[in-house]
Amino acid sequence: MNVSPKAIPLRIDPSPLKTMLARRRAAFDKHGVYLERCPHKESNPIKFEVFYTKLSQYINNARDLAKQVAASPEMREMGESVLGLYTPEGDAVCLSPGLMVHVRTMSRAIKWMIDNDYETEVGIRPGDIFFNNDPYIGGGHAPDQQVIIPLFRDGTLIGWAGGMSHVSEVGAVEPGGMGISMKTRFHEGLYLPCTKIGENDLLRKDIEILIDRSVRASVWWLLDTRAKLAGVKLIRDAVNSLMDEYGEQYFLEVSEEYIEDTRRATVDKIRRVLYPGRYRDVGWRGVDQPELKTFLHAPVETTIRADGTLFIDTDGLSSAGTHPVQATLPLFEGILFNSLIQHVFYDTRYNEGTAMVLDYYVPAGSACNPPDIYHATALWGPAFAGGIACNQSISRAYYANGYLEEVHASNGQVNAVIAGGIDLFGRKFAGWNMEMCASGMFATAFMDGLDTAIAEFNAEGDSGDAEVWETALPLTYIGRSIRVDGGGPGRYRGGSGLYSTYLTPDVPKLELGSFGGAPIFTAPGLMGGYPAPVPTVYVVRNTNVRELISRRDPLPNAEGDPARPNVLTMVRGDAEIVKGGNYIARPIEPFSVYVQPGGDGSGFGDVLLRDPSAVKRDLDNGVISARMAGEVYGVAWDTEGNVDPDATQAKRRAIRRRRLERAIPAVDYKRRAREQLLAGELPAVAKDLYKDILNKPGRFRDEYYAFWQLPAGFEVR
Amino acid sequence: MPILDQEIADLVEGRLDLDRVRELQSEAKDPDRRERVIRAWQARVPWKDTIELCLQEGLFIVKHGPQRIVMCACGHEFCEYRTNWKEHALVYERDPQDGEVYAPGNSPDADWMVLREFYCPGCAMLLDTEGVPKGYPFIFNFLPFFPDDDASR
Numbered sequence: 001m002n003v004s005p006k007a008i009p010l011r012i013d014p015s016p017l018k019t020m021l022a023r024r025r026a027a028f029d030k031h032g033v034y035l036e037r038c039p040h041k042e043s044n045p046i047k048f049e050v051f052y053t054k055l056s057q058y059i060n061n062a063r064d065l066a067k068q069v070a071a072s073p074e075m076r077e078m079g080e081s082v083l084g085l086y087t088p089e090g091d092a093v094c095l096s097p098g099l100m101v102h103v104r105t106m107s108r109a110i111k112w113m114i115d116n117d118y119e120t121e122v123g124i125r126p127g128d129i130f131f132n133n134d135p136y137i138g139g140g141h142a143p144d145q146q147v148i149i150p151l152f153r154d155g156t157l158i159g160w161a162g163g164m165s166h167v168s169e170v171g172a173v174e175p176g177g178m179g180i181s182m183k184t185r186f187h188e189g190l191y192l193p194c195t196k197i198g199e200n201d202l203l204r205k206d207i208e209i210l211i212d213r214s215v216r217a218s219v220w221w222l223l224d225t226r227a228k229l230a231g232v233k234l235i236r237d238a239v240n241s242l243m244d245e246y247g248e249q250y251f252l253e254v255s256e257e258y259i260e261d262t263r264r265a266t267v268d269k270i271r272r273v274l275y276p277g278r279y280r281d282v283g284w285r286g287v288d289q290p291e292l293k294t295f296l297h298a299p300v301e302t303t304i305r306a307d308g309t310l311f312i313d314t315d316g317l318s319s320a321g322t323h324p325v326q327a328t329l330p331l332f333e334g335i336l337f338n339s340l341i342q343h344v345f346y347d348t349r350y351n352e353g354t355a356m357v358l359d360y361y362v363p364a365g366s367a368c369n370p371p372d373i374y375h376a377t378a379l380w381g382p383a384f385a386g387g388i389a390c391n392q393s394i395s396r397a398y399y400a401n402g403y404l405e406e407v408h409a410s411n412g413q414v415n416a417v418i419a420g421g422i423d424l425f426g427r428k429f430a431g432w433n434m435e436m437c438a439s440g441m442f443a444t445a446f447m448d449g450l451d452t453a454i455a456e457f458n459a460e461g462d463s464g465d466a467e468v469w470e471t472a473l474p475l476t477y478i479g480r481s482i483r484v485d486g487g488g489p490g491r492y493r494g495g496s497g498l499y500s501t502y503l504t505p506d507v508p509k510l511e512l513g514s515f516g517g518a519p520i521f522t523a524p525g526l527m528g529g530y531p532a533p534v535p536t537v538y539v540v541r542n543t544n545v546r547e548l549i550s551r552r553d554p555l556p557n558a559e560g561d562p563a564r565p566n567v568l569t570m571v572r573g574d575a576e577i578v579k580g581g582n583y584i585a586r587p588i589e590p591f592s593v594y595v596q597p598g599g600d601g602s603g604f605g606d607v608l609l610r611d612p613s614a615v616k617r618d619l620d621n622g623v624i625s626a627r628m629a630g631e632v633y634g635v636a637w638d639t640e641g642n643v644d645p646d647a648t649q650a651k652r653r654a655i656r657r658r659r660l661e662r663a664i665p666a667v668d669y670k671r672r673a674r675e676q677l678l679a680g681e682l683p684a685v686a687k688d689l690y691k692d693i694l695n696k697p698g699r700f701r702d703e704y705y706a707f708w709q710l711p712a713g714f715e716v717r
Numbered sequence: 718m719p720i721l722d723q724e725i726a727d728l729v730e731g732r733l734d735l736d737r738v739r740e741l742q743s744e745a746k747d748p749d750r751r752e753r754v755i756r757a758w759q760a761r762v763p764w765k766d767t768i769e770l771c772l773q774e775g776l777f778i779v780k781h782g783p784q785r786i787v788m789c790a791c792g793h794e795f796c797e798y799r800t801n802w803k804e805h806a807l808v809y810e811r812d813p814q815d816g817e818v819y820a821p822g823n824s825p826d827a828d829w830m831v832l833r834e835f836y837c838p839g840c841a842m843l844l845d846t847e848g849v850p851k852g853y854p855f856i857f858n859f860l861p862f863f864p865d866d867d868a869s870r
Binding site (some may be wrong): 272273275276277278279280281282284286295306347393396399400401402403404405406445446447485489491492518519520521524525527528529530531533534535536562563565577579604605606607608609611625631632656657659660662663664665666667669670673676677682683684685686689690703704707708716 | 725728729731733735738741742743746748750751752753754755770771772773774775803804805806807808809810813816817818819820821822823824825826827828829830832834835836838840841842843844845846847848849850851852854855856857858859860861862864
């Protein structure tokens with residue numbers, strides 16, 4: 001390939017930003033690389049690495065500083081942020097740890113400003129401060145808030161610094177920024193699409209008044225904006241310091257080399273560790289409300305090519321609709337990065353070069369590429385499911401190469417309490433908590449998933465202290481325990497997540513709900529493992545909790561038997577059982593009890609291959625029920641409660657016999673299922689799903705018809 | 718530290734010390750792992766066909782005469798590898814509400830999803846589960862690209 005580095009523009013380029021960006025895009029489209037050569041790395045690799053280490057440390061420090069300034073627990077304590085440095089055209093050079101979803105969303109926002117003539121019509125000047133939370137420009141949903149500043153050197157724009165964090169109160173129809181009742185953009189709160197919120201390094205007072213009067217409790221938005229601003233200013237200082245030390249030319253040239261070097265390292269990693277092939281896995285999401293039941297299909301075909309590039313095809317994806325369980329294209333892309341960076345590229349740099357090995361097809365008008373910006377995006381939905389499906393496929397590709405230490409099953413739908421109102425001190429409050437950041441971890445090919453351990457969307461996930469949350473949202477924790485039977489069963493079981501029980505306080509105003517999902521499996525098992533169970537929310541009103549407390553009777557601080565949970569047996573009252581957890585925030589009385597699991601991991605491998613001693617350990621620890629131990633894992637006990645090896649073997653043989661007796665050959669299964677399909681004997685929600693996804697021409701539709709051998713004129717009725 | 722043959726056997730068996738697994742995750746990947754894991758499996762299975770690829774837990778693609786076929790660890794022969802092996806499995810469609818695997822309060826209603834379980838007809842090993850709505854086709858999870866077989870791409 002004959003590409004001269006001189007063909008790639010920049011250095012300190014006097015061209016308009018729009019021209020520079022157009023040239024950069026054209027060069028990549030033509031040559032498929034960011035640079036032909038990396039002369040600084042070639043001539044002095046030690047200096048190249050030392051410089052990057054310094055740059056990376058500066059950016060990490062900037063994020064740590066921002067955390068110290070932040071108000072919200074999620075930015076302060078739970079890793080819900082990322083900061084980075086960008087080239088003048090908006091290409092990501094170096095990012096902090098944190099939310100890998102947003103490796104490229106700020107890049108998209110910068111490019112959007114350039115494409116929309118901000119340089120000439122809005123003005124991009126030293127000291128300007130831009131803000132964006134429009135997910136169609138770059139981000140996931142209104143709570144994903146970006147602060148971006150241009151970096152100048154002697155009057156010339158030489159890059160950008162950006163900081164992003166999740167801010168959980170945005171003035172939406174429900175508190176907390178994420179709710180199942182958000183059906184259009186106009187339910188989702190305050191959007192500021194790439195808005196100049198400050199000049200000369202000062203935030204504009206009128207914008208702060210706008211925010212303060214548009215959201216329930218503005219402290220998190222306002223102070224977290226200052227936190228990000230503090231962070232990006234530190235990056236600006238670092239850039240100037242590094243330019244003083246290394247020279248401007250070196251800084252600018254080597255920044256481009258890091259992108260190309262990352263692209264090369266990414267291609268190399270894929271070629272070394274992932275077996276080439278065509279992989280398919282499917283994610284699911286849904287909405288379960290009385291007036292709207294919608295099933296969302298997120299099929300992912302991942303093609304790993306021998307040349308080290310990836311192609312993700314989502315043909316068959318459900319259409320966008322009037323509900324919040326969908327995502328923008330930038331978010332879908334971000335979820336793929338989140339999956340791939342954590343699963344494959346964890347030991348390479350991650351920046352714009354990461355994106356260059358990935359190509360994808362997301363149908364226009366689908367739930368991950370809505371037809372217009374009015375579609376709600378609060379709950380991401382199928383994009384997250386697609387990321388999970390992609391991760392399953394990556395695990396298969398590792399497995400084929402023998403790298404079992406990288407193989408894992410999946411995590412599914414997570415759930416959080418959302419609450420708003422006026423607390424006992426008369427202060428407005430609103431937000432969500434992050435119990436879901438202590439979800440159960442997926443099982444792996446070599447060990448169980450850890451309990452209460454991770455959040456797949458947040459590499460540093462942490463549920464935070466109960467006391468902190470009680471300060472932020474005045475709910476009283478009466479229990480935080482490990483969900484019983486939470487992990488999907490398997491040779492290695494999925495980890496169980498948190499099972500949190502709250503007592504509602506006597507405050508002037510309280511709305512409470514959870515965003516949750518439909519009653520479906522969302523964490524598929526891998527290679528014979530079972531999916532994680534459905535998270536179920538329990539709401540008990542008009543309770544006898546005051547009596548229980550006055551009598552000093554126990555409260556339901558743990559789950560107990562999942563078939564008869566303590567919250568239903570120990571408390572009297574009016575109980576609602578919300579399977580999946582789609583529970584719109586609504587007023588709730590004091591001394592109500594609210595139970596919510598955060599999320600769990602799925603299992604790996606056949607349950608009957610599980611070590612019986614591991615089953616006993618889980619039973620002794622209260623992580624699984626006696627039913628699970630005996631009936632699912634087939635473990636039998638002696639009179640002292642220890643594993644009886646012979647009886648266990650016999651029990652497992654009996655389970656295998658039962659499998660063979662009641663299963664039928666696939667050909668017979670298909671014949672029967674086809675007859676049901678042709679006769680229209682499908683549940684209503686499934687019919688609606690197929691009517692949508694089969695209504696569009698494409699590979700999925702063709703293969704669906706071929707699989708079931710359907711006549712050409714067949715339509716789901 | 719290079720991974721030893723015994724460690725590969727232990728990894729396959731699920732016996733490898735977790736600290737060592739952690740080291741493997743952090744170290745550069747050994748380039749011949751696939752061949753070494755195949756050798757470890759070849760020594761364990763009760764049949765002589767040559768393993769070409771570990772497809773997933775319990776299933777292999779083996780050279781079987783002129784063909785590559787999917788074979789279970791027990792020796793059951795499924796099909797030519799470009800066909801989805803699930804088409805030749807035993808299938809059980811579980812109502813997730815049956816109370817056997819999940820408490821009914823924590824499992825989908827069958828109106829939303831059923832749980833398909835795919836077993837090996839030879840040894841009854843549970844090879845895959847699919848939580849899907851009724852009427853959903855079998856998912857063809859993995860079609861490997863063999864360097865000498867353009868037809869697989």
